[in-house]
Amino acid sequence: MEPSDEALMLAYAGGDAAAFEALYARHKGPVFRFVLRSVKSRAEADELFQDVWMRAIEARARYRPEAKLTTWLYTIAHHRIIDHWRAKGLAVVSLDDEEAAVDEPRAAPSSEPARVAEAADTARRLEAAIAALPLAQREAFLLHHEGELTAAQIAAATGTNEEAAKSRLRYAMNKLREALEDDAT
Amino acid sequence: MQPDDEVTRRYRGMAREEPGAAMDAAILAASRRAVAPSLSRRWGAPVSIAAVLVLAFGLTLEMRHEEPGIETSLPAPPAALPEPSNAPATPEPQPAAPAAKDSASGATAQGIAPGKERAAREDKRAAPARKLEKAAQPVEDALHRAPMPEAREAVPPQAPTERAGETPSPFPAAPEGSAAPAASRAAPPKIAAPIVEAPPSAAAALPAPPAAGAAPLRAQDLNAAPAFAPRAKAAAEAMQRAAPAAGPDAALRELERIAGLRAAGRDAEADRALEDFRRNHPGYRIPEAMWERVKPR
Numbered sequence: 001m002e003p004s005d006e007a008l009m010l011a012y013a014g015g016d017a018a019a020f021e022a023l024y025a026r027h028k029g030p031v032f033r034f035v036l037r038s039v040k041s042r043a044e045a046d047e048l049f050q051d052v053w054m055r056a057i058e059a060r061a062r063y064r065p066e067a068k069l070t071t072w073l074y075t076i077a078h079h080r081i082i083d084h085w086r087a088k089g090l091a092v093v094s095l096d097d098e099e100a101a102v103d104e105p106r107a108a109p110s111s112e113p114a115r116v117a118e119a120a121d122t123a124r125r126l127e128a129a130i131a132a133l134p135l136a137q138r139e140a141f142l143l144h145h146e147g148e149l150t151a152a153q154i155a156a157a158t159g160t161n162e163e164a165a166k167s168r169l170r171y172a173m174n175k176l177r178e179a180l181e182d183d184a185t
Numbered sequence: 186m187q188p189d190d191e192v193t194r195r196y197r198g199m200a201r202e203e204p205g206a207a208m209d210a211a212i213l214a215a216s217r218r219a220v221a222p223s224l225s226r227r228w229g230a231p232v233s234i235a236a237v238l239v240l241a242f243g244l245t246l247e248m249r250h251e252e253p254g255i256e257t258s259l260p261a262p263p264a265a266l267p268e269p270s271n272a273p274a275t276p277e278p279q280p281a282a283p284a285a286k287d288s289a290s291g292a293t294a295q296g297i298a299p300g301k302e303r304a305a306r307e308d309k310r311a312a313p314a315r316k317l318e319k320a321a322q323p324v325e326d327a328l329h330r331a332p333m334p335e336a337r338e339a340v341p342p343q344a345p346t347e348r349a350g351e352t353p354s355p356f357p358a359a360p361e362g363s364a365a366p367a368a369s370r371a372a373p374p375k376i377a378a379p380i381v382e383a384p385p386s387a388a389a390a391l392p393a394p395p396a397a398g399a400a401p402l403r404a405q406d407l408n409a410a411p412a413f414a415p416r417a418k419a420a421a422e423a424m425q426r427a428a429p430a431a432g433p434d435a436a437l438r439e440l441e442r443i444a445g446l447r448a449a450g451r452d453a454e455a456d457r458a459l460e461d462f463r464r465n466h467p468g469y470r471i472p473e474a475m476w477e478r479v480k481p482r
Contacts (some may be wrong), residue, residue, distance in 0.1 A: 012220065020216040024209070032204045049204055053212045057219050123199045126192070145196050176192045 005069035013060040024053070027070070030146040031077060037130055037142055038081045048084055052077045067156075074147045075157040078139065085135070122180070129179035137172035144169055436466050437475075444478035456481050 003011070003019075005026065011019035031052060036045035055076050063072060130138060136158070143149045143157060155165035204212075439462050446455035459479055462469075471479070 012216070015220045015222075017217040017220050020220075021213055024213060024216070028209065028212075029201060029203050033202055036202055046204065046208060050208060050212060054215060057212075057216050060219070122195060126195050127199060130196075145193065173190065173192055177190070180191060180195060 006065040009060065009063050009069050010065060013063060020057070023069070027073060028053075030148075031073065034074065034077060034142045034146045035081065037127070038135075038139065039084065040131075044084070048077075048080055052080050055080065068153065070147050070149060071153045071156050074143055074149065078143075078157050078159075081139075126176065126180065129176050132179075133172050133175060137168045137175070140165055140168035141172040141176070436462070436469050439465075440471065440475050440479055444475065447479055447482070452482055455479065 003022075005023060008019040008023040012023065032045065032049050035048045035052065036042065039045050039048060052073070056073060059076070063069075130141065133141065139158060140154050143154045144151075147153075147157075149157060151166040151169060152162045154169065155162040158165065439458070443455050443458045443462065446452075446458060459481065
């Protein structure tokens with residue numbers, strides 16, 4: 001039986017470098033994709049991804065096993081992405097209704113839903129639809145599908161309540177479903 | 186949420202991007218560096234302990250090395266002054282007083298080197314007055330117990346300055362009155378009085394503490410006579426300190442009276458009289474023979 005993420009992190013905090021390697025191997029892909037699909041370029045994703053893991057390494061002694069490791073790790077990633085957007089001068093508004101979502105950072109014009117429907121490849125269209133989501137909804141979707149976090153864990157990682165996290169996730173799924181259905185028709 | 190939702194299924198089918206190998210290597214290297222025991226962390230405590238031990242050992246060695254220097258500032262035990270080879274003003278003892286010579290030679294054997302005496306004298310010049318008083322106490326005690334009663338009784342009162350200037354020859358065993366004019370002629374009464382009591386052999390047998398402990402006084406009083414040899418200076422200084430308030434005859438008479446009380450078995454009275462004598466003559470040097478007769482029993 002493989003050790004849990006929490007046990008590995010505690011072992012690493014105690015000086016076991018191999019424990020971190022195992023932990024990194026488990027989570028590097030999901031964390032990378034979460035970061036990559038939260039920003040617009042691979043270069044930014046690389047920078048943010050490395051920064052997230054560096055912060056996790058520095059904060060190893062402060063980790064407490066009461067929190068699930070993935071929640072703790074994605075909390076670090078969430079804060080780093082927020083800092084990234086703020087550095088770019090983009091307002092990050094954590095609103096959950098459709099009306100307010102228009103104020104959040106949006107994807108490039110090429111990823112508008114109308115353009116997404118024109119994409120030939122379904123995966124590319126889905127990727128474009130994800131990129132077109134408001135930040136809070138996109139983040140909730142990615143945390144659920146990449147980090148496999150529950151609504152409560154998403155709420156904990158993003159600093160909101162569980163109901164808001166569920167609402168974000170529901171809106172995101174509905175939009176993406178609509179995008180795929182439009183493509184099918 | 187629907188686990189088998191079309192969106193989820195399609196998302197699983199998307200490209201599974203991964204960080205580059207260089208990124209993996211950089212992060213893993215950073216993770217290893219963070220928990221790798223550094224040289225300072227591993228050897229910090231042992232090196233610190235070793236440094237403290239070396240420092241403590243060095244300080245101990247240094248303190249042991251400095252101990253003799255510290256000791257020289259303390260009052261040396263009573264010992265005779267060294268024999269200056271060319272001291273014309275010194276009332277040097279000669280074979281005229283064999284007993285005194287024996288004691289003097291014995292004391293000389295325990296004496297300190299002239300160079301060391303000089304160093305001690307210079308140290309004493311800088312010492313505080315309280316220390317000097319303490320250092321002078323053994324001098325007075327030694328003067329009280331100087332074993333030269335015969336010479337003291339035999340030698341006439343004589344000012345060393347006068348005799349030193351007149352003749353370097355040993356003192357003759359002259360009657361008491363014969364040298365009195367000389368003393369009254371030139372020497373100050375305060376200095377002449379104790380010197381009258383001090384034969385040349387006594388001067389020779391003076392212990393080292395007077396030279397060291399009373400150096401500031403000597404520097405003041407004897408600067409006018411630089412030709413004096415160290416021993417003569419010490420003798421004069423010690424005699425000055427030992428000068429009683431009354432004349433020596435009065436002191437001798439009182440001692441004779443105390444001796445008479447002792448001989449009569451009136452020890453209580455003798456003790457009181459001896460205490461009074463000490464009070465009245467605080468610096469008086471009681472000859473050994475007299476001390477044997479008057480000391481408390």
